[in-house]
Amino acid sequence: MSLKEHYQSTLLGCAIGDALGMPVEGMKPQQIKKYVGWITDFIDPVIVRDPQGNALTQDEFGKLKYWNKDFQRGEYTDDTILSVALAESLIACRGFNLEDIARRQVAEYTKRLQPDGTVFGGFGKTTIDGFKNLLTGKSPYESGVIGGPGNAPAMKMAPLGLWMHATMTIERGLHFAHLVGNITHRDPRSLASGVVQAYAISSLLEGIDRSSFLRKIPSLCTSVEQETPADYPLADRGTLVECLEWISENRDASADEAHRHLKSNSLVFCSYPFALFMFQKYWDEPVKGLIETVNYGGDCDTTGAMFGALTGARHGLCWPQHWVENVQDSARLQELGEQLYNFNASSPRK
Numbered sequence: 001m002s003l004k005e006h007y008q009s010t011l012l013g014c015a016i017g018d019a020l021g022m023p024v025e026g027m028k029p030q031q032i033k034k035y036v037g038w039i040t041d042f043i044d045p046v047i048v049r050d051p052q053g054n055a056l057t058q059d060e061f062g063k064l065k066y067w068n069k070d071f072q073r074g075e076y077t078d079d080t081i082l083s084v085a086l087a088e089s090l091i092a093c094r095g096f097n098l099e100d101i102a103r104r105q106v107a108e109y110t111k112r113l114q115p116d117g118t119v120f121g122g123f124g125k126t127t128i129d130g131f132k133n134l135l136t137g138k139s140p141y142e143s144g145v146i147g148g149p150g151n152a153p154a155m156k157m158a159p160l161g162l163w164m165h166a167t168m169t170i171e172r173g174l175h176f177a178h179l180v181g182n183i184t185h186r187d188p189r190s191l192a193s194g195v196v197q198a199y200a201i202s203s204l205l206e207g208i209d210r211s212s213f214l215r216k217i218p219s220l221c222t223s224v225e226q227e228t229p230a231d232y233p234l235a236d237r238g239t240l241v242e243c244l245e246w247i248s249e250n251r252d253a254s255a256d257e258a259h260r261h262l263k264s265n266s267l268v269f270c271s272y273p274f275a276l277f278m279f280q281k282y283w284d285e286p287v288k289g290l291i292e293t294v295n296y297g298g299d300c301d302t303t304g305a306m307f308g309a310l311t312g313a314r315h316g317l318c319w320p321q322h323w324v325e326n327v328q329d330s331a332r333l334q335e336l337g338e339q340l341y342n343f344n345a346s347s348p349r350k
């Protein structure tokens with residue numbers, strides 16, 4: 001398989017994982033089991049209704065929220081929307097331009113604003129607060145806020161990993177990943193997740209083996225994850241690097257054990273390490289691993305998107321053909337992957 005197909009599949013994988021998880025985002029695994037059974041394909045958003053037809057907001061397992069109720073099967077959410085904006089900026093600017101990235105990402109947000117003030121797309125609160133700062137004129141160096149701490153830097157970073165690999169701009173690329181995360185997020189754990197994901201994509205394209213991957217990601221994380229100030233939300237919940245070290249030390253643990261330990265909610269030290277754990281566990285069975293990851297629920301459009309991008313980088317076009325055909329914007333995503341790949345030939349090696 002050609003390297004170009006790995007680039008294309010990285011963006012396709014982000015969208016495929018995103019679209020697989022979208023219909024059940026926020027559900028617990030027991031709720032997915034009860035209302036869907038087992039997700040293996042794109043479906044419409046799952047709305048649970050009582051006999052009168054009203055949407056249930058609670059069941060015996062907990063709350064039911066319908067973040068993505070207005071999407072249709074095969075459509076992707078904010079994870080891929082913002083990844084596409086980043087890819088388009090890198091291509092249009094023929095390299096890194098933070099102002100342009102911020103402008104394009106915030107434009108994706110504003111064009112989805114609804115008359116009632118809500119926004120269509122599944123954007124998280126910290127991301128929205130950062131975008132609001134941009135809209136009031138703050139620079140993208142100062143727009144980020146202390147929130148969540150969420151996983152958004154990691155979920156949208158795959159195109160930068162592709163660009164880093166194509167241009168061999170690794171060290172500067174890691175700095176750029178920090179800046180992209182910082183457009184919306186200031187928590188050091190969130191910022192570290194974006195840097196680690198950019199590195200992960202780039203190193204998988206380079207053909208890194210599983211042991212080296214597991215050794216490298218905690219050491220990189222340590223070098224970028226500063227101490228979280230004590231007054232930041234959930235500062236007492238620990239660091240991202242602790243979770244990545246847990247993965248290294250428990251690489252063959254069962255998926256259940258990993259999910260019990262890491263969890264899959266939208267906090268950056270839950271969903272991101274869970275996606276990484278599943279990716280390395282299913283190192284040679286990516287489709288099975290992605291399906292299993294999504295069926296653990298939680299922030300599963302995002303665990304799916306992160307897993308899918310990593311898988312595309314490592315395995316290339318490994319997806320079932322009907323996923324490739326039916327995911328939103330399939331041809332466009334492949335075109336963007338090809339254009340990023342073309343930096344390989346046209347960029348001076350740095």
Ligand SMILES: [Mg+2]
Binds near residue numbers: 078079122301
């Ligand atoms: Mg999403």
